[in-house]
Amino acid sequence: MSDNILDVNDLKTSFFVEGNEIKAVDGVTFNVPKGKTLGIVGESGSGKSITALSILKLIEDPGKIVGGSISFKGEELTTAKESRMRQIRGNEISMIFQEPMTSLNPVYTVGQQLRESFKIHQGLGKKEGTKRSIEMLELVGIPSPDKRVDQYPYELSGGMRQRVMIAIALACKPELLIADEPTTALDVTIQAQILELIKELQEEIGMSVVMITHDLGVVAETCDYVAVMYCGKVVEFADVESLFENPRHPYTVGLLNSLPRHDIDQDELIPIKGNVPAPDEMPSGCRFAPRCPFASDICATLPDLETQEDGNDVRCWIYTDEWDGEEVNVYDKEHSS
Amino acid sequence: MTKNTLLEVEGLKQYFPIKGGFLGRTVNHVKAVDDISFHINEGETVSVVGESGCGKSTTGRAILRLDEPTEGKVTFQGTDVLALSKSEMRKMRSDMQIIFQDPYASLNPRKTVKMTLIEAMTIQNIGEPKEREQRALEIMETVGLQKHQIDRFPHEFSGGQRQRIGIARALAVNPKLIIADEAVSALDVSIQAQVLNLLQRLQREMGLTYLFIAHDLGVVRHISDRIIVMYLGKIVEMGDTKSIFDNPQHPYTKALLSAIPVPDPKNKSERIFLRGDVPSPIDPPSGCRFHTRCPFATDKCRTEIPVLEHKDETYAGQHDVACHYAIDIQEGRHKPTHEMKNVRKVLDEEGQDIAETKEELNQR
Numbered sequence: 001m002s003d004n005i006l007d008v009n010d011l012k013t014s015f016f017v018e019g020n021e022i023k024a025v026d027g028v029t030f031n032v033p034k035g036k037t038l039g040i041v042g043e044s045g046s047g048k049s050i051t052a053l054s055i056l057k058l059i060e061d062p063g064k065i066v067g068g069s070i071s072f073k074g075e076e077l078t079t080a081k082e083s084r085m086r087q088i089r090g091n092e093i094s095m096i097f098q099e100p101m102t103s104l105n106p107v108y109t110v111g112q113q114l115r116e117s118f119k120i121h122q123g124l125g126k127k128e129g130t131k132r133s134i135e136m137l138e139l140v141g142i143p144s145p146d147k148r149v150d151q152y153p154y155e156l157s158g159g160m161r162q163r164v165m166i167a168i169a170l171a172c173k174p175e176l177l178i179a180d181e182p183t184t185a186l187d188v189t190i191q192a193q194i195l196e197l198i199k200e201l202q203e204e205i206g207m208s209v210v211m212i213t214h215d216l217g218v219v220a221e222t223c224d225y226v227a228v229m230y231c232g233k234v235v236e237f238a239d240v241e242s243l244f245e246n247p248r249h250p251y252t253v254g255l256l257n258s259l260p261r262h263d264i265d266q267d268e269l270i271p272i273k274g275n276v277p278a279p280d281e282m283p284s285g286c287r288f289a290p291r292c293p294f295a296s297d298i299c300a301t302l303p304d305l306e307t308q309e310d311g312n313d314v315r316c317w318i319y320t321d322e323w324d325g326e327e328v329n330v331y332d333k334e335h336s337s
Numbered sequence: 338m339t340k341n342t343l344l345e346v347e348g349l350k351q352y353f354p355i356k357g358g359f360l361g362r363t364v365n366h367v368k369a370v371d372d373i374s375f376h377i378n379e380g381e382t383v384s385v386v387g388e389s390g391c392g393k394s395t396t397g398r399a400i401l402r403l404d405e406p407t408e409g410k411v412t413f414q415g416t417d418v419l420a421l422s423k424s425e426m427r428k429m430r431s432d433m434q435i436i437f438q439d440p441y442a443s444l445n446p447r448k449t450v451k452m453t454l455i456e457a458m459t460i461q462n463i464g465e466p467k468e469r470e471q472r473a474l475e476i477m478e479t480v481g482l483q484k485h486q487i488d489r490f491p492h493e494f495s496g497g498q499r500q501r502i503g504i505a506r507a508l509a510v511n512p513k514l515i516i517a518d519e520a521v522s523a524l525d526v527s528i529q530a531q532v533l534n535l536l537q538r539l540q541r542e543m544g545l546t547y548l549f550i551a552h553d554l555g556v557v558r559h560i561s562d563r564i565i566v567m568y569l570g571k572i573v574e575m576g577d578t579k580s581i582f583d584n585p586q587h588p589y590t591k592a593l594l595s596a597i598p599v600p601d602p603k604n605k606s607e608r609i610f611l612r613g614d615v616p617s618p619i620d621p622p623s624g625c626r627f628h629t630r631c632p633f634a635t636d637k638c639r640t641e642i643p644v645l646e647h648k649d650e651t652y653a654g655q656h657d658v659a660c661h662y663a664i665d666i667q668e669g670r671h672k673p674t675h676e677m678k679n680v681r682k683v684l685d686e687e688g689q690d691i692a693e694t695k696e697e698l699n700q701r
Contacts (some may be wrong), residue, residue: 188596276525
């Protein structure tokens with residue numbers, strides 16, 4: 001029995017559009033240790049949200065999981081029946097989404113929406129459900145929960161709505177919470193409240209979290225481990241301190257160099273050149289090679305995600321014996337841009 | 338460096354009427370911007386920061402008269418902008434351009450890059466008609482687009498490239514001042530860095546002045562010479578970038594800075610949590626507008642509106658703050674009335690009461 005609550009292995013999710021296969025998630029491997037927070041970070045189109053939806057099997061036509069395995073507490077989810085998935089969703093694995101307004105139903109009160117999950121998963125009646133709903137609202141720090149429970153989503157502010165979403169997601173005390181950009185639509189002072197809230201609740205309930213974000217600051221503050229995704233693949237997997245102190249993949253280094261910091265003075269930003277390739281122009285070798293300042297001949301072949309001596313993984317030829325280019329220092333700023 | 342004032346804003350107010358009630362009369366106003374004053378020097382980058390609804394975008398739009406300001410004075414190179422007629426204002430806009438947040442929504446999807454750029458030049462009567470295409474090509478090169486892309490439509494470009502088209506359009510008319518309204522917010526970091534570097538290079542080469550409207554303080558620190566912090570339609574603090582980041586004086590600025598996640602897992606600095614949300618600008622709090630969320634608030638803050646001024650002679654002209662207790666707080670003479678440590682239990686007054694009753698119950 002592993003200590004991981006979730007093991008994702010070589011997951012592949014594709015969308016079939018007009019006879020073409022678009023590989024949104026293309027062989028993603030990571031694991032979430034029990035009680036820990038894994039960050040999945042990447043830019044738009046890297047496949048991080050599709051990875052999250054795949055775990056809960058919420059991919060709709062024309063998308064399909066075409067390969068790999070998702071093991072939740074040893075149970076294989078890719079082959080699980082829909083009826084089993086319904087038991088898992090909301091009960092054992094919960095998800096919160098980016099936009100709290102669109103993921104709450106505007107015509108039902110907060111209480112009705114909270115009661116729904118108690119009714120479905122625990123068979124609670126209206127009276128008991130309302131009582132538990134008020135408790136949940138209090139837990140997520142909503143003032144006067146007995147009044148708020150009868151209000152509609154439009155009567156709440158953005159931060160308050162996101163707290164309601166968290167209350168619904170945590171109603172059945174899930175073992176795993178998937179948070180897909182939970183604070184992206186919020187102002188920083190509200191973001192700070194929400195992130196702190198998730199952290200506090202995590203300690204209280206003892207759940208594991210998958211935090212999907214594009215914000216490296218959020219990653220540094222909340223995560224224990226990080227998977228960096230680029231074009232549907234994990235390019236680096238590391239514990240959070242190593243990732244920021246000793247990033248290995250040229251893409252990770254590029255991301256950190258591009259980031260304007262509010263906490264220190266920087267002379268100049270070093271952007272990554274070019275753009276993310278379009279899905280139909282995806283290079284067959286390393287996906288990052290066309291933008292990589294160190295790319296060499298061997299990069300025309302796809303490298304594997306290989307474990308390094310410190311236990312962290314990186315998908316780059318530079319860290320293998322087969323590397324054919326000159327010796328490189330990925331932190332060499334002259335070389336990039 | 339020149340210290341000529343390019344733009345001067347005095348007592349700017351922007352109230353939006355709320356229609357309703359009997360026969361759709363104006364029942365109230367949203368006080369989006371409420372009496373703000375500042376200036377921008379030539380060649381400078383000034384940033385306006387704040388959370389949603391603080392009035393930063395409204396300020397930018399009011400300066401260009403995209404929305405007619407309710408009150409106040411805007412002077413651009415000695416000309417009173419608000420007194421100009423419509424046609425005079427149109428001419429004036431060749432000196433003052435704006436770049437918007439969403440480059441897709443602000444470009445005409447049925448016009449190619451060439452048409453977009455030439456249209457801007459035609460309206461402002463820049464150059465001879467025959468030369469305009471050549472000029473369009475030059476500008477495209479300046480902003481880092483390929484010449485062969487000139488006949489393409491906006492949908493054929495990526496987000497970062499579209500933002501470059503937005504910048505090219507602004508540059509096409511030789512502006513002096515560019516108002517960048519969240520110009521890089523919608524972009525991924527690797528692309529955002531490209532566009533930020535481009536903006537800085539253009540400033541060096543063409544002597545542009547920027548009014549940068551943004552919520553991302555990392556971006557702001559990187560690009561600005563001076564910073565204006567707004568809260569609920571008022572300026573709460575204004576000063577040199579270094580001074581604002583190293584020595585924030587207003588409790589709101591402090592909270593804002595401490596709320597940003599730091600991309601360094603080893604940095605676990607103390608965080609100041611604010612209570613609740615931003616109040617409605619329809620009926621803003623009396624006195625200091627921040628008092629409802631401020632841990633240092635007293636009765637004075639509830640009644641007296643603080644003046645934006647330098648509190649310390651060493652900061653004269655460099656760093657102004659609108660807080661009654663800025664100096665007292667700094668020197669430790671004025672302590673917070675409550676501490677925000679455990680967010681969940683002390684979100685606001687009511688939340689606090691609940692926490693207390695709960696504790697009482699536990700003790701019994």
